[in-house]
Amino acid sequence: MRVAVPKKEFSKALALLSKATDKKSRLGFQWAKLKAEFDKHLELQGTNGEVYLTLLVPAEIETEGEVCVEANVLLKAVKSIKNNWFELYTEDDKLVIKAGDLTQKLSLRPVEEFPDFPEPKFQASLPNFVLLQGIEKTGFATSKEKDRLRYTLEHLYLDGRGNHLRIVGSDGHRLAVLRFDKYPLDLKAKLYFKSLKLLKELLSNAGQVQIGVD
Numbered sequence: 001m002r003v004a005v006p007k008k009e010f011s012k013a014l015a016l017l018s019k020a021t022d023k024k025s026r027l028g029f030q031w032a033k034l035k036a037e038f039d040k041h042l043e044l045q046g047t048n049g050e051v052y053l054t055l056l057v058p059a060e061i062e063t064e065g066e067v068c069v070e071a072n073v074l075l076k077a078v079k080s081i082k083n084n085w086f087e088l089y090t091e092d093d094k095l096v097i098k099a100g101d102l103t104q105k106l107s108l109r110p111v112e113e114f115p116d117f118p119e120p121k122f123q124a125s126l127p128n129f130v131l132l133q134g135i136e137k138t139g140f141a142t143s144k145e146k147d148r149l150r151y152t153l154e155h156l157y158l159d160g161r162g163n164h165l166r167i168v169g170s171d172g173h174r175l176a177v178l179r180f181d182k183y184p185l186d187l188k189a190k191l192y193f194k195s196l197k198l199l200k201e202l203l204s205n206a207g208q209v210q211i212g213v214d
Helices: 007-019 071-079 128-141 148-154 193-203
Strands: 002-006 031-036 042-047 052-057 060-063 065-070 085-091 094-099 102-109 121-127 155-159 165-170 175-180 188-192 208-213
Touching: 002 007, 007 042, 007 052, 007 071, 007 193, 031 071, 065 071, 071 094, 071 102, 121 128, 128 155, 128 165, 128 175, 128 193, 128 208, 148 155, 155 193, 188 193, 188 208
Parallel strands: none
Antiparallel strands: 002 060, 002 085, 031 042, 031 065, 042 052, 065 102, 085 094, 094 102, 121 208, 155 165, 155 188, 165 175
16 A cells, blocks of 8 residues: 545544544554545545544545554554655555655554444435434433343433434433424434544534434
8 A cells, every 4th residue: 555645634523533443442443444446535444443534535546555553553543744745655564754854664454353334225315414413412312331130221322213203312201302393204213322533523624414224
């Protein structure tokens, strides 16, 4: 793999990705996968086993390929770069970061060890503010307890049956419901409470949002 990427967009994407690879990861590591394909953006993926995040960054792709590298270490290395653009390429078993006279090398992990990502089937489309309002006004009511018996309450529910959309949060003691009459959807979906903060950041810069289940 060999690509040139803009620092601003790449750093922003990596910062978001790092939030999806937290220290409590079920995978036991905080790794991200970078994938470069001709005529496409550079794809970044990260997961903690509960939240799966894929981001696209504009890039000039010279050679295709994919690598698995520790997300936080890569983010720290990129932050030290002063150039607007820099190069990423593989050399032996290392990922090389080159910007002007600055060269850094990071260890890689076998791509085969990176988990498979779910492939959602998109069922509906909504303006971003619908989900933002739903998270802000009902997300507080979801259960934050680690209890298998209460696992279903650790989610925000989207129910689009009938002529309206309901967004519901509950921890078994309190119940928060937000109803939208202008958006009738044939949809049932749930959002894990640990993803809500990250999702709000992503939605703040979005327009129309597609929703689906895997």
